[in-house]
Amino acid sequence: MEPAASPPSELQLVVQFEATAREDLRVGFAPSSEASNDSSEDAEKHKKAHIEWKYEVAVGTSGNTELVWRKSASGRTKEVDLARVFTGRTCSTQEFVAYWVVADVKSGSFSFGVGAQVGQDVLSTVQDPDFVNVTETAFTSWDSPVSIRGIQVRGVYEGQTEALAAANIAAFPPPRPMVRADPLGKEDLLTPEQRQQYETEYAASKRRAERFGAPFAPPDIKKFLDPREVRKLQRTGAIMPGFSTGIDITSQEEQSKREQRMKRFDTPQFAVEYTAETAKALEQGMTQVEWAEKQRDQEKLRARAQKFGLSAEEDRSQVVPTGIKPASAKVRRERCDVKAPIVEGQTVVFRDDALHMYSLDEKFQQVRTSDVMDYFVGYGPAYVEWFNDSSCTVVFQDNFTAARALVALSQEIPPQTLKQKKEKTGASGEDVDMADAEASADDSAMAMEVEEEVEVPDVEFNRSQWHLGNPIGSQTQPRDKKWRVLLRKATDDDFPPEKLPKKGMYHSRGSQRHDARGGRRRNDREYGSSSRRRGGSRAHPYGEFREDRHGEEPSRSRRRNKNDDRDTGKPSKRIRVNPDGSINIVRDEQAAFSEPASESKPADVPKSEPAPAVE
Structure with missing residues (x-):
């Protein structure tokens, strides 16, 4: 009796899906779980507990700007980055975006791209010399909601010539050299000068690789951008240059319109200049005579x-009230004034879409990000960038809103002065005859130096054009507790440079640390901390389990709590199935597998037929 023919070997794994997400969409890959003849529930749980997710592609990390390939390594917090590519915007909350992933077993490589067709619009390709064959896939996000639909997972096997050719990573075109303003790459954020610099460096790197026989690695396109622009892109909600809504109340055109309306409706003459003082006077019904x-x-x-x-x-x-003296020397040092122009005589360039806030009082740390957002709640703030304990920058949704907020929430401050000590040489109390002046030159030694305080203009303060803002409160403090603040238009220097992420964050949870009171959020992806440092157990990104990478039995000594967020084999309550067949994953320390919500097993790969979309 002849032995049964072995099934054909899987050469490629193809995953296609559509998703909407704000940022940080993740697709994980794992080898097949251990086979077991025992079909009991305990055996099934034991089998799932040994699933090890080996690879992950994170789309839209670092504020929807990068794509990262990662591989798990030995140890509980040690993962390695196989590749990190600065792509620009790759996730969208406005519409579903089609994605595809190919895992090539033969070449040990992965490829990820955008579009309904596999091989179309490649974003990144990576090769692993120690490739581990993967047959299962799962989807998750970091801490933001994501909707996924149309999931297809299929294997490509020996003998399927057309399918192998369509998923041949070696035949895919290289990624387009661009910084995307949208996931489909319709607009490039690179300027012509930056693109020319990149193409020159690209050609030089390729020549060096061919000359020395080394593998070619394209230059990092991020280094051709201004670091401050990179930082602004990394902040979710950053607006594109030139985006504006409403009207510019400070423009000459708007002032001309106000003059015409003033004549038409007999408005007081002082209303032509729109300031907080004139707006208050109009609200009180003040006439031109009363104003004068x-x-x-x-x-x-x-x-x-x-x-x-x-x-x-x-x-x-x-x-304007005069209580603008900082509460302490420390608070004064944390004031960020506008820097003087490099070329003398140049005007200071302010940003139209951002304001800088500075507190004059101590313990401004008690004011949280949510408090600052509430302070500007009627003006559409996009995000807050903290500088130090006393300063932060607030970015708005468009260019005109920041000016309106500055006028409505603050008052102009007249030019300020500083007291400086001046050395003055005074004569002695005795009168000296002019004829004897030369003979008694030594009498000048009787003169004494006295110190005198004089007032001089505060150049840095006046150059910054500070305004005295309305006091700000905190949700965590009594209502009568307020902090004095100064406001001004922000400059490009008010945005800190990019903060590079640290290693060891692949499995760490709680990336955006903040308490229920809406405090300042600490990005653990930047600081490299994880939940274990705060006494919590490490959570796995694709479902909680206690893996054993050294062949030992999983530890069962920890006492389980009914609220433990662990994989129990039951349907997840955080997966919602929509009427159109799409699924919503609500990120809260839990993930969803690529299969119907009534099951929690990883998606098995069929031999030839595509897996049906999630119902």
Whole structure:
């Protein structure tokens, strides 16, 4: 009796799906689980506990700007990056985007791209010399919701000539050299100059590789961008240059329109200049005569204060409150003034879409990101970038909103002065006859140096054009607890450079650390910390299990709690099936496998027929 013919070997694994996500969509790959003849529930759990996810492609990491290939290694927190590519925007929350992944067993390589056709629009290709054959796949995200539909997982086997040719990674075109403004690559964020620099470096690297017989690695396109632009892109919600809505209340055109409306509706003349003071006067119904009288009274008070040498606190002509002195030397050091232009005479270039906030008081750490967002709630803030304990930059959804927020929430501050010590040489108390001046030159030694304080303009403060903002509170503090703040338009220097991620973060959870009160969120992907450092158990990105990479039995000594987020073999409550057949994965320390919600097994690969889409 002849032995049964062995099944054909799988040469390629092809995965296709569509997804919508804000960022950090992940696809994991694992070898087949251990075969077992025991079909009991305990055996099934034991089998699942030994699933080891070997590879992962993370799409839209670092604020929807990068694509990363990772491979698990020995140890519980040691994973290696096989490749990291700066792609630009690859995830979208507006519409479903088609993706495909190919794992080539023969060449030991992976390829990932965008589009409905495999091999179309390649984003990244990576090769692993120690390739591990994978047959199962799973989907998850870091901590943001993701919707997935149309999942197809199929294997390509020996003898399937057409299918092998269609999924041949070696025949795929190279990735397009661009920084995507959208997942489909319709717009490139590279400027012509940056593209020319990249193409020159690309050609030089290729010549060097051919000359020395070394493998060719294209240059990192990210280094041709301004680091500040990279940092802004990495912040989810960053807007594209030039995007604007509403009206620019500071433009000459808008001022001309206000003049015409003023004549038409008999509006007071002072309303032409739109400031917080004029807006308040209009709200109070002040006429032009009353406005002029108020200005004359203030001018009289100002002249009186100057005549009698009154201090700023005693000067009642001040329109803006004068309590702008920092609470301590530390707080003063944390004030970020606008830098002087490199070329003398140049004007300072401010950003139209961002404001910089600085607190004059101590313990500003008690004000959280959510408090700052609530402060600007009526003006569509996009995100907050913290500089230090006293300063942060707030970016808005468009260019005009920031100007409106500055006018509505703050008051202009008149030019400020500083007190500096001036050395003055004074004569002695004795009178000296002019005729004897030369003979008594030594008498000048009787002169004494006295120190005198003089007021000089505060150049840095005045150049920054600070405004006194409305006091800000905190949800975690009593309502009467407020912090004094200064506001100004932000510059490009108010954005810190890119923060490179550290190793050992593949399995760490809680990437965006913040408490229920909406505190400042610490990005553990940047700081390299994980949940284990805070006393928690490490969670696996594709479902909780206690893997054993050294051949030992899984530890069962830990006492289970009914709220433990572990894989129990039951349907996940965090997977929702939509009427159109798509699925929603709600990210909360749990992941979904690429199969119907009524099951929790990884997706098995059929031999030739595509797996049906998730119902």
